[in-house]
Amino acid sequence: MKEDKQSIPGRRAMLRLAACLGAAATVHLVTADPAESPVGPTPAKPRPAAGPPQASAPLKPSAYRLRPMTAHAPPKSVPARPPVRRKPFLTMAAPGRTMVLTFDDGPDPNYTPDILKTLRRHGVRAMFFVCGEMAVDNPDLLREMADDGHVIGNHSWSHPLIPKLSRSRIRSQLGSTSEIVEKTVGEPPCWYRAPYGAWNRASFEIGADLGMEPLGWTVDTLDWTEPGTSTIVRRVRAGAGPGVVVLSHDAGGNRSQSVRALRTYLPELLDQGYRITVPNA
Template identity: 40%
Template sequence: MILTSRMIRRLLQAIAVLGVIGLASGTAYAQAPLATADIIDTARGHGNVVSLTFDDGPNPADTLRLLSVLRQHRVKAVFCLWGDHVVEHPKVVRAIAAQGHTLCNHGMHHDDMGAWTPAQIEADLLQTSAAIRLAAPGVRIPYFRAPFGSWGQTPTVAARLGMQPLGWRLAVADWETPGTPELVRRLTEGITPGAVVLLHDGGGDRSQTVDAVDTIIPMYRAQHWRFTLPARPQRHA
């Protein structure tokens, strides 16, 4: 049986409802033991470390080329997935997971959740996670990033669902498509030790971003920088 996009959306709506019921009865997804409501914006490790994160995918043309670049340079990154795009391009989600990259929930429809109630946020995040797991069964989704950086009450809800809120220290406005040389300039002038960098592989033509990433990785490697995942949260006493 071939599932159409409409059938998948109906299935996801049902899964989201069941997920909310599960939360009320204590049978929802188990929390990650280290998830907190703190917004993480630092890279793991000490010294010259940096984390690359990519929002708004999957986007077949640019995401697949980005995966090739990251594989060539042996870099692992975080992909913050837009639920609608996950439903449209499940094979790309599987490709991301198969290469060992980390997945992040970025909302089902890329809505501004800043003024949403916890119940509204839960329903959206559960639907998004269900879409990701339908595309790539068994994957972990350890992070959540709020669309537009509009956090509202999302950090608390995400942590309760086992996802660490993931922020950033550097965004270079790659959605402006200013040209690869300009993106390289913004990155090299903006990256500092321990930074989580926000880039995009979806939401438009991101070929310039992919080219910029392909340029900066060897530049920083030559200066003995390491590309790591975001830091783990600190538990509060």
């Protein structure tokens, strides 16, 4: 019994030593760098000697990351296709007393230059829905339209009755005209108008495929019937109003009445506070 009492302090000392050694091992495991910890039989790498921090090498692009990027590069951007309409725009929504003047069938060297001159004199822009067969023979007039800020629209190649054509011929009529406009002025038309205002589903769908919106009119001057200059002026006066789209012609026959009428009603509209403009302007 005496020997057991004397051995108790010794056992207590051994327990305290074991606890200290266990705590030290725990601290080492918590603070050790995982990259330096040996895995399996591989010995740990020694720490480098202390010294000034070394500049890290510049990062290089990863081929793994570049390959998917280049392999799936997006195609060349193209203009968004407009939604397919079931009927053309007949008016143009814009704030205030805004009107749009449009001229079909040109360009014609006999009448288009005088119309451009009148528009330029009053500092206004208009829309010209051109026929491809006229545009290809008068590229300088197309460029003059573009230089003056007018909108060039597509009025087919040869002014056919669209609903009587097959889809392939409609596409040819519209596509060929868009191509000659783009080749001449650098960008294709964004608007088109069916000859005679005769639309059908195919024309709306094909026009949208070619990136164009359909535009009709609100006021028809019927100038193609050559009713007289005063009659054309009277029709424009009677139909004037916010958002109105006026239809006239600068080709397809004798358009001298249309030229003279524009000289009369344009300054009147401006004096009445109308803003003559083009879409998105």
